[in-house]
Amino acid sequence: MSQRPYHIDVMISAKAIAARIEELARLIRDEYKDTDKLVVVGLLRGSFVFIADLVRELEMNVEVDFLEASSYGNATESSREVKILKDLRGAIEGRDVLVVEDIVDTGHTLTAVLELLRSRHPRKLETIALLDKPARREVPLKATWTGFEIPDAFVVGYGIDFAQANRNLPYIGTVVFDDEGTAEASA
Ligand code: PRP
Ligand code: MN
Ligand code: MG
Numbered sequence: 001m002s003q004r005p006y007h008i009d010v011m012i013s014a015k016a017i018a019a020r021i022e023e024l025a026r027l028i029r030d031e032y033k034d035t036d037k038l039v040v041v042g043l044l045r046g047s048f049v050f051i052a053d054l055v056r057e058l059e060m061n062v063e064v065d066f067l068e069a070s071s072y073g074n075a076t077e078s079s080r081e082v083k084i085l086k087d088l089r090g091a092i093e094g095r096d097v098l099v100v101e102d103i104v105d106t107g108h109t110l111t112a113v114l115e116l117l118r119s120r121h122p123r124k125l126e127t128i129a130l131l132d133k134p135a136r137r138e139v140p141l142k143a144t145w146t147g148f149e150i151p152d153a154f155v156v157g158y159g160i161d162f163a164q165a166n167r168n169l170p171y172i173g174t175v176v177f178d179d180e181g182t183a184e185a186s187a
Contacts, residue, residue, distance in 0.1 A: 008156060008166065008173035012148055017130070017158060017172065018053070020147045024128065025057035027145060028098065031126070035096045037061045039122075043113060044068035044086060045167070046102035049159035050130045054100060065090050071108050082112030097122040102159045103131040107141035131155065131172065148172075 032038050040062050042051035055062055068086035097117060104110055110127060117125055129143040135152040150172075156162045157169030166173075 003163075005178045006175050007178060008169070009176055010171050011150070011153065011155060011174050012158075012172040014158075014170040017147070021050075021053050021057055024145055024147060025054065025059075028054075028128070029058060029060055032060065032096060032098075035060075035124075037063055037095075039063045039065060039090065039092055039095045039097045040100060041088065041092075041097060041117075042066050042100045043102075043109065046159045046161070047100045047130075049167070050102050051100045054128070063090065067113065069109055069113050071112070082109055084116065092117060092120050092122045094121065094123050096124040097126070099125070099127045101127065101129040101143065103133065103155070104129045104141065104143055104146075105133050105136045106138040108139060110143070111139050111141050130158070131160075 038058075038060065040051060040055055040058075042048060042064070044066050045068070051064070055064060065088045066086065067084070067088050069082050070085050071082045099110070099113060099117065101110055110129070114125065114127065126144040128145040128147075130147040132143065132146045132149045133152055134149060154162070154175040155172055156166035156175055157171050157173045159167055160172070161167045162175055
């Protein structure tokens with residue numbers, strides 16, 4: 001498979017992410033100070049880096065669980081179906097649950113996951129997203145806590161992939177296709 005050559009520009013440095021996560025952890029600790037054991041749910045695969053850094057900043061009693069949802073689209077319909085590929089291991093009824101997402105884009109994934117989890121009657125259900133791209137939203141949704149609001153750019157790194165690559169970059173970067181500037185310049 002040939003691929004258009006591209007490079008990646010840093011959008012949010014590892015240092016800036018770490019500083020923001022410290023702030024977010026403080027807010028979460030405060031919100032759940034009376035919670036016995038918080039269930040932190042990471043949405044696979046994109047959230048695996050964020051959840052790892054976040055729970056280590058929390059310094060509180062947490063249980064970590066994962067859920068994998070895949071949205072598969074019919075481009076002609078605005079509502080996309082979301083399929084559960086891997087369900088939680090634990091029960092969440094009566095529990096305080098925090099869903100961790102790397103990015104909210106159209107909002108379909110998180111909306112569907114929240115609907116599913118709500119049907120299991122947690123005591124409290126909140127969300128945290130490292131990134132929010134409000135310009136792309138198709139369903140109204142706002143995470144309880146957001147790390148950074150970003151413009152409609154093609155982002156990778158810190159868990160986020162481009163064709164299953166670049167998840168292991170320690171920062172958030174933007175994909176820049178090398179032929180884009182050339183095409184515009186010669187137009
Ligand atoms: C990406 C991202 C979010 C979702 C956001 O996941 O990690 O989970 O899309 O998009 P939405 O708001 O438009 O639903 P993806 O489906 O690519 O799976 P991945 O996490 O395994 O990369
Ligand atoms: Mn994802
Ligand atoms: Mg992906």
